[in-house]
Amino acid sequence: MDELVTAGVVVLWAVTVVEVVRAVRGTGARSLLVAVAALAAGRTLDLDAVGEALGRTTVLAAVEHALVVVSAVAVVAFTHRITGERRTVPRAVWVVLGLMLAAPLVDAWGALPATAEDRAAVYASSVPWLVHWVAFLTTLAVALTAGARVALRNGRLARGVLGVRLVGLGAGQVLGVLYTALKALHLGALVVSPGADVGLLGTAEQAALSSAILLVAAGLVVGFAATVAADVATRRRLWVLWPVWAGLWAHAPHLDHAPPSRLRTTFSADARIREVRLVVEIGDALRVLTPYVPAHDHTDPVASAAALQLASRRVGQDVAPPESTGPRPAEAGFAARTRELYTLARAWPRAAAVRAQVVPGAGAEDVEGVGDAVAAQARASGDGRHGAGERT
Structure with a gap:
């Protein structure tokens, strides 16, 4: 006892x-x-x-x-x-x-x-x-x-x-x-x-x-x-979502000039608020990129990531928008949108290597890198380190 x-x-x-x-x-x-x-x-x-x-x-x-x-x-x-x-x-x-x-x-x-x-x-x-x-x-x-x-x-x-x-x-x-x-x-x-x-x-x-x-x-x-x-789950999502957020940074409105580092974002004191910000700002960028997204298999996360990377590059190079079916509509609700973006973010690093195979009409000039124009814009603003972080 x-x-x-x-x-x-x-x-x-x-x-x-x-x-x-x-x-x-x-x-x-x-x-x-x-x-x-x-x-x-x-x-x-x-x-x-x-x-x-x-x-x-x-x-x-x-x-x-x-x-x-x-x-x-x-x-x-x-x-x-x-x-x-x-x-x-x-x-x-x-x-x-x-x-x-x-x-x-x-x-x-x-x-x-x-x-x-x-x-x-x-x-x-x-x-x-x-x-x-x-x-x-x-x-x-x-x-x-x-x-x-x-x-x-x-x-x-x-x-x-x-x-x-x-x-x-x-x-x-x-x-x-x-x-x-x-x-x-x-x-x-x-x-x-x-x-x-x-x-x-x-x-x-x-x-x-x-x-x-x-x-x-x-x-x-x-x-x-x-x-x-x-x-811990929130911070894991922040770590995974960060490359997409940084890669599409130039296509959504922000109060900051450049995204904070991946570690700083993941281990921020206000992780839950930061996650909301990432999801909202990525959604804003997707709406901007919709006219530039080439046709692709919307059921394949890698194809969706590759199409968005191409759309981001075309906007930066001022390429005329192609005929587009646009990205697959996001599911309703914040939690569902977060899950969808999480799946997209996990496929994001693999998209550059297979872009020509998974996105019809992607030429060799589109496979050289992701977001080259965005990176150039970041370097022009005086922050080459964050621009480099947008490459996949």
Whole structure:
């Protein structure tokens, strides 16, 4: 059991570090950071090694429970935030709750037994501690029940990272409610029958609490992993799309004189926004090049890439537009357009070598290079390096 508790604390601190990074980057929620950090701190204070080092006192136990309550309330706040639901609690309720939780502090520096079983016996024999536990368990049960209901109801409808987080939070909070019920039975049995053997209840409640913490933390970690995977996928698309973007740069309106380097584009802080920019600007260039695109097999990505490269070169050389069927119409929706351009971009480097074979009417003068006129324009603007980057 000690190993399970320690594992839960380690996972909580790992998630806390992740949430701190997300908060610094502006991608995280403060309520979630508070929830995870408060729970990590509270569970750390409950470790036997920490209790021995700091001394098992009333203050230590009261602070630990207050941190758990803060965590539960913050989880509910986070759940409401991501689902759009709002709940308010009268200020008087918070005042009464604070007074009840602080009841044991009449003997703030009183020593508590080292073992959980002996501490439970002390709690059951002390009126201030019973008042504290009633407030603590009632608050946890109400907060966790409300949070679990909202999370699971919305988790069934949500997809992706949000769905994973909601299901993890909801299932963890259900186990948290089970913990409050087992703890109430544990203390109630000791009140009714002091000295009774309730070791099984104590073990069950700790297992429920530790499992709840691990489940919530695992859900958050999986959600973070999904976020990282999505970010990696975005940057992979940026790397693949960059040659097309740079190759067609001269045919779309831009605020900059030349495209940033491939590495700078791929590893930019605003990768998602940069991807939108690439897709939109490539689309603008395709519309400009449509009259110059020769007939070709639209089902072949290499042929489509070769036709666009020829169209780009003809525009640069001021060649009269040929009879054209134009590029195949793009699929509707940003995601579909991105997938289509991604397929085109993967074929882009191979198009120059086979242009004469896949595009009818492509002469030898069209196979010498891609975008020679565009490169010349880039060199004339004083940036030969980016012009070179447009060759395939």
